[in-house]
Amino acid sequence: MADRAFGVIGLGRMGGGVARRLLEAGFDVVVHDRDEAAVAAAVAAGATAAADPADVAARLRPPRVVWIMVPAGEPVDQVVDALGPALEAGDVVIDGGNSFYRDSLRRHDLLRARGIHFLDCGSSGGIEGAERGLCLMIGGDPEPFALAEPLFRAIARPGGYARVGPAGAGHYAKMVHNAIEYAFLEALGEGFELLRSAPYEYDLASLADLWQNGSVIRGWLLELAAAAFRRDPDLAGITGVVGGGDTGNWAIQEAWSRGVPLPGIALAYAMRLRSRQADTFAGKVVSALRWEFGRHATVPTSRG
Ligand SMILES: O=C(O)[C@H](O)[C@@H](O)[C@H](O)[C@H](O)COP(=O)(O)O
Numbered sequence: 001m002a003d004r005a006f007g008v009i010g011l012g013r014m015g016g017g018v019a020r021r022l023l024e025a026g027f028d029v030v031v032h033d034r035d036e037a038a039v040a041a042a043v044a045a046g047a048t049a050a051a052d053p054a055d056v057a058a059r060l061r062p063p064r065v066v067w068i069m070v071p072a073g074e075p076v077d078q079v080v081d082a083l084g085p086a087l088e089a090g091d092v093v094i095d096g097g098n099s100f101y102r103d104s105l106r107r108h109d110l111l112r113a114r115g116i117h118f119l120d121c122g123s124s125g126g127i128e129g130a131e132r133g134l135c136l137m138i139g140g141d142p143e144p145f146a147l148a149e150p151l152f153r154a155i156a157r158p159g160g161y162a163r164v165g166p167a168g169a170g171h172y173a174k175m176v177h178n179a180i181e182y183a184f185l186e187a188l189g190e191g192f193e194l195l196r197s198a199p200y201e202y203d204l205a206s207l208a209d210l211w212q213n214g215s216v217i218r219g220w221l222l223e224l225a226a227a228a229f230r231r232d233p234d235l236a237g238i239t240g241v242v243g244g245g246d247t248g249n250w251a252i253q254e255a256w257s258r259g260v261p262l263p264g265i266a267l268a269y270a271m272r273l274r275s276r277q278a279d280t281f282a283g284k285v286v287s288a289l290r291w292e293f294g295r296h297a298t299v300p301t302s303r304g
Helices: 013-024 036-044 053-058 074-086 101-112 126-132 142-155 169-196 204-211 220-231 246-257 263-275 281-294
Strands: 005-009 028-032 065-068 092-095 117-124 134-139 156-165
Touching: 005 013, 005 053, 013 028, 013 036, 013 126, 013 142, 028 036, 028 053, 053 065, 053 074, 065 074, 065 142, 074 092, 074 101, 092 101, 092 142, 101 117, 101 169, 117 126, 117 142, 117 169, 126 134, 134 142, 134 169, 142 156, 156 169, 169 204, 169 220, 169 246, 169 263, 204 220, 246 263
Parallel strands: 005 028, 005 065, 065 092, 092 117, 134 156
Antiparallel strands: 117 134
């Protein structure tokens, strides 16, 4: 039995990686997920299965530290509602998902009323990060942060975790991180689209590789772009309809409510929404009006 045990609730692609890294670091890990196959995989790696969130608590010694990694919103509340009554003062709950910071503040205050600590932890790095080390931005009180620090150290890259402020500050930082991510992704998408329509036959994978060697825009996203182009140079196997969007949406609402313009990020988010529309009523109206005032064609011609 290891000196220290942690609970992990939610064993999806991210949570499963977190549980494995904790096991590899030599900790005991008590896990729960509704997906029995995910639990079986964690148990095969050395974890102990719990029947439900309360059972996770029952299998840990106080002060307990439980990491939650489930989709943002209702699923986090469900886990907190099921786990909370089984915890006691001094225990620590960490939400490692992409939750809205105001929800995290609410959960923090709810648990604090019973002396239970809540840390909001923005976790970046994707699946590779979960396997090889995440970047963690943590909000909450110093005392539970210190108590949970061995967990953070075990699942983060070296230098890849920090307490960035009080309750809510971790998920706020992650919201902003993701907003920047939206604009980075959109800029890369637009740049590669322009290259593809250029009067030159660029090999996009090779150009992305070249840019990795000392260019200003080198980075992980370019590395991923090169890998994607190498697998499928025209990206013919996927559509340009882009999913996600919650964190970007929150960032825009937050920015505008504070008078921060955020135009690049807002446009990147708008482009995601636009990508989901096959045609638009707005476009029809513009076309109709051009026809009405100038008898301009309603079907684009070679001259526009
Ligand atoms: O830092 C990260 O590892 C990513 O941001 C990660 O958290 C995830 O890819 C986003 O949540 C996707 O966000 P969207 O679904 O909004 O694109």
